[in-house]
Amino acid sequence: MTVDVDVAIVGGGPAGTCTALHLVRSEGVAPSRVAVLEKATHPRDKPCAGAVSAWGLASLAALGVPLDVPYAEMRGLRVLAASLVGAHEHPLGVVVRRCEFDGSLWKRAVADGIVAFDGEPLVALARTAGGWTLQTSKRTVTTRLLAACDGVGSAVRKLVGIRETARKGHLYVAETPQVRGDLGPRDGLCDFDLRVADAGVEGYYWDFPTVVDGAPAVSRGIYHANFSARRDLKQDLLASLAARGIRAGSVRLKPFSTRPLVRGAPLRFDRLALVGEAAGIDATTGEGIAQAILTAGIAARHLARALRTGDTSLEGYAAEVLSSRVGRHMLQSAWLARRVYGRRGSGWRAFLAGNTHAREAGARWYAGKPLGWALKARLGIRLAASLALE
Numbered sequence: 001m002t003v004d005v006d007v008a009i010v011g012g013g014p015a016g017t018c019t020a021l022h023l024v025r026s027e028g029v030a031p032s033r034v035a036v037l038e039k040a041t042h043p044r045d046k047p048c049a050g051a052v053s054a055w056g057l058a059s060l061a062a063l064g065v066p067l068d069v070p071y072a073e074m075r076g077l078r079v080l081a082a083s084l085v086g087a088h089e090h091p092l093g094v095v096v097r098r099c100e101f102d103g104s105l106w107k108r109a110v111a112d113g114i115v116a117f118d119g120e121p122l123v124a125l126a127r128t129a130g131g132w133t134l135q136t137s138k139r140t141v142t143t144r145l146l147a148a149c150d151g152v153g154s155a156v157r158k159l160v161g162i163r164e165t166a167r168k169g170h171l172y173v174a175e176t177p178q179v180r181g182d183l184g185p186r187d188g189l190c191d192f193d194l195r196v197a198d199a200g201v202e203g204y205y206w207d208f209p210t211v212v213d214g215a216p217a218v219s220r221g222i223y224h225a226n227f228s229a230r231r232d233l234k235q236d237l238l239a240s241l242a243a244r245g246i247r248a249g250s251v252r253l254k255p256f257s258t259r260p261l262v263r264g265a266p267l268r269f270d271r272l273a274l275v276g277e278a279a280g281i282d283a284t285t286g287e288g289i290a291q292a293i294l295t296a297g298i299a300a301r302h303l304a305r306a307l308r309t310g311d312t313s314l315e316g317y318a319a320e321v322l323s324s325r326v327g328r329h330m331l332q333s334a335w336l337a338r339r340v341y342g343r344r345g346s347g348w349r350a351f352l353a354g355n356t357h358a359r360e361a362g363a364r365w366y367a368g369k370p371l372g373w374a375l376k377a378r379l380g381i382r383l384a385a386s387l388a389l390e
Ligand SMILES: Cc1cc2nc3c(=O)[nH]c(=O)nc-3n(C[C@H](O)[C@H](O)[C@H](O)COP(=O)(O)OP(=O)(O)OC[C@H]3O[C@@H](n4cnc5c(N)ncnc54)[C@H](O)[C@@H]3O)c2cc1C
Pocket: 010, 011, 012, 013, 014, 015, 016, 037, 038, 039, 040, 046, 047, 048, 049, 050, 051, 052, 053, 120, 121, 122, 123, 149, 150, 151, 152, 153, 154, 155, 156, 171, 172, 173, 221, 256, 257, 258, 275, 276, 277, 278, 281, 286, 287, 288, 289, 290, 292
């Protein structure tokens, strides 16, 4: 079986389905000329805490995609560092379960008439004069343009031979019922526990409110940015769980990884755009759902332009991602992660937990809102003073 399209999208997660939906709904590309190929069968599970920040939801709403799956609201955050606990209320977004969220986006792509094949991994890829030939487990797809939306393990990157520009982050995730100590999640707040960084983790432990089968629950896990290798991350997580009275045997834990977006990361080649986590995500939080949704909109614009003009370099895509708010946010995040989780990060962590402006800025930043000059100025002065006192 051979299918010919203008844009083939590998990966049916948020980056893939949103690139397809943007191409059709915002750029006027015929749905029959766009194909999404997904390795798993939807609704498929995706190891993830499921926190979708507010700017990702706003982008979906603008695309005409309402949130139609169960969710828990993130009403704000609490930051824990050393003996400090600081909270800030500000709508951050929602926590969803990925099988439901991604399955719903997939259904919308199918309903729009986009050519959507799930249960079909990409297994081979060849460059041709006019584009690409893709081989899945079931068929051949020929295309003029290719979007790699296949996440952290990107088969496209491997098949094309695209190098990694940074070490991948490491995570563990688990969902459990609420326990008595879940003060943040009970109030709809996301707990970012930076105390694990004092034990050498380059990241944080989290407790986020979530909903499992209609009941309030907590998504928990640990993120290590992995600037330096750490073999005992699981032990760090188990220690944090034990501190909350959760026994090791009651949760199944598997390690996962994330690809950070760093300066110099490749985003495009001739006729090929890397989108979502195939390109890279936020290095401070390890989060990438909203980032995938937002970069998908930029990618669709440039893929559609390439179809119209015949200029298939996609250079403008890389430039626009890096200069967009989401791109600048991810580059700032790569810079910030080294400060907050670095060897001299205790001052930064205390500042985040102990300073009201820092928490406000953190919450606005997380939700993708501009900080404004007044808050930036207050933040700069207080941070400088706080670090000078260290
Ligand atoms: C433990 C953990 C917790 C996380 N928590 C959060 C969080 O709370 N909030 C947040 O924003 N981010 C979180 N992330 C990151 C987030 O999951 C990803 O950044 C996000 O899913 C990226 O979306 P994507 O569409 O680019 O990639 P993905 O969602 O990974 O989708 C890629 C798709 O490509 C498919 N695919 C792979 N190979 C092939 C192939 N050969 N052929 C066809 N299809 C293929 C995969 O099956 C998958 O469906 C977490 C990550 C982990 C590991």
